[in-house]
Amino acid sequence: MPKGVIKRRPRTRAALLEAALAVFAAHGFRAASIEQICERAGFTRGAFYSNFSSKEELFLALFDAHSERVIARIGTLVDSVDAAQLDLAALVHLLSDVEPAERDWYLVTTEFTLHAIRDPQAAWVLAQHDARLRAELARCLTGHLARAGRTLTVDAEELARLLVAIREGGLAQSYVEPDQLPPGHLERRFLTPLLTALTVPIADPSPTNPMAAGD
Template sequence: MPKGVTKRRPRTRAALLRAALATFAAHGFHASTIEQICEAAGYTRGAFYSNFGSKDELFLALFDDHSARIVSRIAELIDAATAEEFTLQDVADALSDIEPAERDWYLVSTEFTLHAIRNPHAARALAEHDARLRAEIARGLREQLTRAGRALTVDADELARLLIAIREGGLAQSYVEPDRLPPGRLERRFLVPLLTALTTDLG
């Protein structure tokens, strides 16, 4: 493959991902067409199929991209904690951070999850990507809880599932009633007592 094409490929892929997220959020996963995504990105169908085999594959690439950004964002917030004594509150504050742009991802991911529930092949693929995200969350939890002087008394993967459920369930309510329940409020209110109950003091 020519060097120019090789260098352009990451830019093309990134542009298609950005266009796909915006298109899916505006029109829905099923209603959006590959043509709409290509038009929004400024590329042809050929460019799409040189990067993705289907809309499902495109969504899963979005999932991995979003997961990496969220994990990185949480790590940055935790690393920025300047308190002399790192606490469970620092962990909870990082996990409670919800950026405004998260709403678009919530719309897209919720619709794809419903699609996966109806489609066994999509469900298996989504479960694999979910598992990789949970593994990253579980690893980070163990590390940061140790830093806070705590150790888990439950399975880290199961706790990661619970934290994801709290985040997604809280966002569903927040986006319906944004004035009554700002995004992240439930996590800020309940994660410290939850993590306290599910950990033990290392000291």
């Protein structure tokens, strides 16, 4: 493959992903056509098929990119807080943040989930991507809680499932009733007591009694 094509491929792929998100959000996953995506991105069908085999593969690439971006963004926000100031309330405030652009992604991922519920093969593939996201969420949540001086008393991946359910269920209500329930409100209201109940303080590894060190 010519070097020029190799250099252009990441830009082409990025443009197709950006166009697909907009087209899926505007028309729905099932109604959106590959031609509409290509037209918005300014590429031919050939460019599409040199990067993706189907709309499903394109959505899953969007899913992975969105997951990585959200996790990285939260990590950056957590890292920006001084360790002495990072308690559960501060951590929950960061976890509850919802970007305005999240609405488009919510529309796209909700419709694809409905598609997957009807299609066993799509469900199986989506479940694999969901599982990788949960594992990464669990790993990051465990680390963020440790920075806040807490450790979980429940399985981290099961808690990740619950947090995703709260986020997605809350957003569904927020986008229907934005004036009554701003995005992130339920998390800000209830996650601190929930995480308090499901964690314990990390024990200080250094003995407070010098004599205890020799016991």
